[in-house]
């Protein structure tokens with residue numbers, strides 16, 4: 001990686017994410033760069049409990065380029081079946 005002129009610039013921000021899955025509560029850090037910023041509008045799985053379909057909800061700033069976020073999951077009480085991850089992504093987009 002070349003640095004042209006400027007000091008090395010950390011790309012993106014870090015989200016300290018807390019899984020909201022009941023019984024998990026795992027915290028992990030997720031680096032968000034322009035390359036993977038779409039994670040913020042898509043669903044993802046918790047790296048610990050592996051529950052899929054979680055979406056990130058920013059929960060305030062902690063420090064410089066460090067933000068808190070929660071990994072929320074929809075209640076699994078809807079009647080539709082199937083993966084439907086694309087539909088979930090759509091509804092997540094509405095949050096913003």
Ligand SMILES: [Zn+2]
Pocket residue numbers: 019020021024025026046047048049050051
């Ligand atoms: Zn979890």
